[in-house]
Amino acid sequence: MTAPAEVGSRLDGFFRNRLNGADPQVNGLQRIGVGRSRDNWKFELTLQRDSAEQTEPLILRTDPPGGLVETDRQVEFTVLGLLEKSDLPTPAARWIDADGTWLGRPSLIMQQCPGDCDYRVLSDPGRTTAEKRELAEKFCELLVQVHAVDWQSLGLETVLHNDAGYGAAAELAAWVRILRQDQLEPLPELDFAIDYLTRSAPRPSRTTLVHADFKPGNILLEGQDITALLDWELAHLGDPLEDLGWVTQPLRRVEHLIDGSWEADDLISHYEHVSGHTIDRASLRWWQAFSTFKTAVMQVSGLRSFLEGRSDEPFRPTRRVLTTLLDHAMEDLS
Known part of the structure; x- marks a missing residue:
């Protein structure tokens, strides 16, 4: 450090x-x-x-x-x-x-924008259920706002252009390349997931700005008000279902959902209501599986970084990550 x-x-x-x-x-x-x-x-x-x-x-x-x-x-x-x-x-x-x-x-x-961020704000015991639900809806509305950005008029394609395209196949290929570059041992669970994801990749629903790491930990709050959305390092043009898959995958549940008050179906329904776009549930399941795969690849990269002495935290794909990923694949294949 x-x-x-x-x-x-x-x-x-x-x-x-x-x-x-x-x-x-x-x-x-x-x-x-x-x-x-x-x-x-x-x-x-x-x-x-x-x-x-x-x-x-x-x-x-x-x-x-x-x-x-x-x-x-x-x-x-x-x-x-x-x-x-x-x-x-x-x-x-x-x-x-x-x-x-x-x-x-x-x-x-x-x-430096005003406000604080809290990864677990939607499970904060200091907030009422109504306050947490209000925040959850605001987060969802902010994601709609991200996807509504007129990326063409802003000139975002000049910096985010991707010759491989802007959908599922391109994102999967990019993260497979990272995996192959960084993996230190055979990972058959991830090979199985790659085969499933490759064969079932959906066509893009539309092309929007994608944040790619949307979460309360990247949002600044003053009370119940959003002051900033941070960490645009993974932003790209792509399918908005990528962000929706990320926020509804089981591994991120504690960050994005509220037990009994704001479930994945509530989040998606609110997104549809605010955006005016209908979400294809089958395509969304693919993106949820992809998000879990992406999490595993990040951990593979983190482990290599640790072993090479470039970081001090020994990340590696956990049993929970791999089991969740395989459950997604097997559910869709059955």
Whole structure:
């Protein structure tokens, strides 16, 4: 883990290079635990301009030596910049050190939005069932808003273009490549799942912006109000059922559902009502299975990163992940 003193020194050098004459001062630097695949640091940047002092709270988002998934800070930075023109509540992108020349590793600096995130907010005993249901509906409506973004007019295809296409087959192929690159041992359960997923991949329902890691842990809240949707590192163009499969798969239940009050059927029905789009349940089941497969592949990558000394957490596909994935496949094959 990088020491705060080193991070502060690097930030100081970066800003003095970019903001010559503004006497930049970095204060209150603190590593925060938001985000499991990036290192995140919050701080305040104070500048002297026209004899006036200006202070802005910012977030440094930097690549760790290794983690669950490898992504591109330049792509994330560009996506955030384009999304500033949309109605989505996203942090503004401020600066980027794409190759890590100044900050040690590829990094971006973005606006620090107000609010807090809580992975388990929908099971928070401090909130009433009605409050949790209200939040769950707001999360669902935010996902509808993501999928309604006019990605063509924003120019998102210029940075998110994929020659392989924007549907199930393309996403499956991408994650199979990651698996083959990172796996250290035979994984017959995943080979079985790949065969099932390949043979049953659905056609795209439509092409939208896909967040690809939509969850309460990536949403900032002030009370019952959403202030920002974070972590756009996996964003791409694709089938909106990908996000819906992610939020309704059994492995994410505690994050997205409320026992007896907000089940998967409630979430999908609310999405249909708000978006005006009917969800094909058979295609959704495929995406739920794919989401479980993707989780397993992330854990494979995390294990390799740990064994190579690039991370300090020994992720590996758990029995629960593999059993859930096989249950999905066997249910559809039976």
